[in-house]
Amino acid sequence: MLSAQPELTTSPMRERRNLKDHSVESLRARFAAEGIEPWRAEQVAGWLWARGVEDPAEWTDVSAALRARFADEWERRALEVDAIARSADGTIKGRLRARDGALVESVLIPEGARTTLCISTQVGCPLACSFCATGALGFTRNLSVAEILDQVCRMREQLGPQQRLTNVVYMGMGEPLLNLPAVVESVRVLLHPKAFALGPRKVTVSTAGVVPRIGALLAAVPVNLAVSLHAPTDPVRDELVPINRRFPLAALFGTLRSLESVSPRRPVFFEYTLMRDVNDSLDSARRLVRLLRGLPSKLNLIPMNAHPDAPYRPPRDSDLERFAAELVRGGVTVTVRRPRGADIDAACGQLALRAVRRSDPERARSAG
Numbered sequence: 001m002l003s004a005q006p007e008l009t010t011s012p013m014r015e016r017r018n019l020k021d022h023s024v025e026s027l028r029a030r031f032a033a034e035g036i037e038p039w040r041a042e043q044v045a046g047w048l049w050a051r052g053v054e055d056p057a058e059w060t061d062v063s064a065a066l067r068a069r070f071a072d073e074w075e076r077r078a079l080e081v082d083a084i085a086r087s088a089d090g091t092i093k094g095r096l097r098a099r100d101g102a103l104v105e106s107v108l109i110p111e112g113a114r115t116t117l118c119i120s121t122q123v124g125c126p127l128a129c130s131f132c133a134t135g136a137l138g139f140t141r142n143l144s145v146a147e148i149l150d151q152v153c154r155m156r157e158q159l160g161p162q163q164r165l166t167n168v169v170y171m172g173m174g175e176p177l178l179n180l181p182a183v184v185e186s187v188r189v190l191l192h193p194k195a196f197a198l199g200p201r202k203v204t205v206s207t208a209g210v211v212p213r214i215g216a217l218l219a220a221v222p223v224n225l226a227v228s229l230h231a232p233t234d235p236v237r238d239e240l241v242p243i244n245r246r247f248p249l250a251a252l253f254g255t256l257r258s259l260e261s262v263s264p265r266r267p268v269f270f271e272y273t274l275m276r277d278v279n280d281s282l283d284s285a286r287r288l289v290r291l292l293r294g295l296p297s298k299l300n301l302i303p304m305n306a307h308p309d310a311p312y313r314p315p316r317d318s319d320l321e322r323f324a325a326e327l328v329r330g331g332v333t334v335t336v337r338r339p340r341g342a343d344i345d346a347a348c349g350q351l352a353l354r355a356v357r358r359s360d361p362e363r364a365r366s367a368g
């Protein structure tokens with residue numbers, strides 16, 4: 001043992017702690033333990049999250065001694081912009097780089113008065129859904145709280161002066177419920193009035209169906225729940241969303257129907273990606289109506305966004321219309337999501353660092 005060695009607190013190899021890794025509540029506790037007044041956490045949150053000012057030198061309501069301490073002892077950034085792509089339809093995709101070189105993607109989607117940011121929770125994804133480009137990358141690691149939230153900071157910097165971020169959806173790369181503690185902590189920052197101050201109905205967490213963790217998510221934070229459904233029967237869902245083999249539809253819907261927070265005012269949101277001749281038949285639509293009956297829900301139909309890593313195609317227009325009409329007839333609330341940002345590979349399921357892969361295969365391999 002090298003116990004006689006002094007602690008190498010200034011070693012560049014050592015990850016310094018990051019102020020962005022904490023909710024306001026947990027920062028209060030950390031500060032208290034270190035002899036800093038707990039209410040300083042609200043001040044820090046105001047600078048880091050509400051105002052987006054990361055240099056403690058500019059934190060004018062904080063004492064000089066404390067500003068120096070924050071500057072010396074804590075990181076305030078986790079991600080840098082690697083590349084930005086802007087779609088003709090206004091969608092902006094950011095490829096962001098973490099300290100270890102890992103790349104994550106986030107997508108800003110302006111639609112009228114609303115501007116939604118879609119954020120990632122993991123580098124790659126372990127669930128390997130057969131139609132999803134992220135799934136084809138495999139899994140590298142979870143993102144930290146600071147890395148989840150710095151996506152919001154970096155992408156907010158891309159907005160014009162008249163634009164304001166109104167919604168955040170956890171629908172980027174990765175499975176949020178497999179990184180649950182970091183996701184919950186990051187949601188607390190999005191909702192905190194001194195931080196991003198978003199309303200609970202403005203934040204949506206999507207899961208492919210990690211059923212045992214759904215209750216824990218909703219018990220911890222009052223977000224919208226979205227579930228990636230994609231098929232009304234186990235054999236088809238087993239193929240598309242392999243985690244269905246562990247948690248089949250009966251288990252998923254048993255849990256969804258038992259959730260106390262679900263009501264007509266707080267429905268479950270379902271995503272259903274339509275794939276030609278796979279899950280877009282009239283029979284599938286009828287089964288879906290039966291599956292959803294009595295559960296307060298809204299269903300988002302997403303035509304498959306084709307990409308080179310999956311053999312599936314978008315539905316024929318006539319089949320999409322027939323499918324949606326059958327759901328409406330069955331009393332299901334349906335929206336059809338127009339593909340956004342497809343010209344920059346920013347649409348649902350296309351987040352796979354493809355631009356990197358095309359131009360720089362070496363780096364894509366180490367990142368994916």
Ligand code: SAH
Nearest residue numbers: 132171175206207208228271304305348349
């Ligand atoms: N793992 C979580 C979060 C990712 S959400 C989840 O699955 O819910 C990303 C959404 O885009 C999911 O609904 C996913 O099923 C959908 N998606 C993935 N690939 C797609 C594709 N090629 N076309 C359309 N939607 C896709």
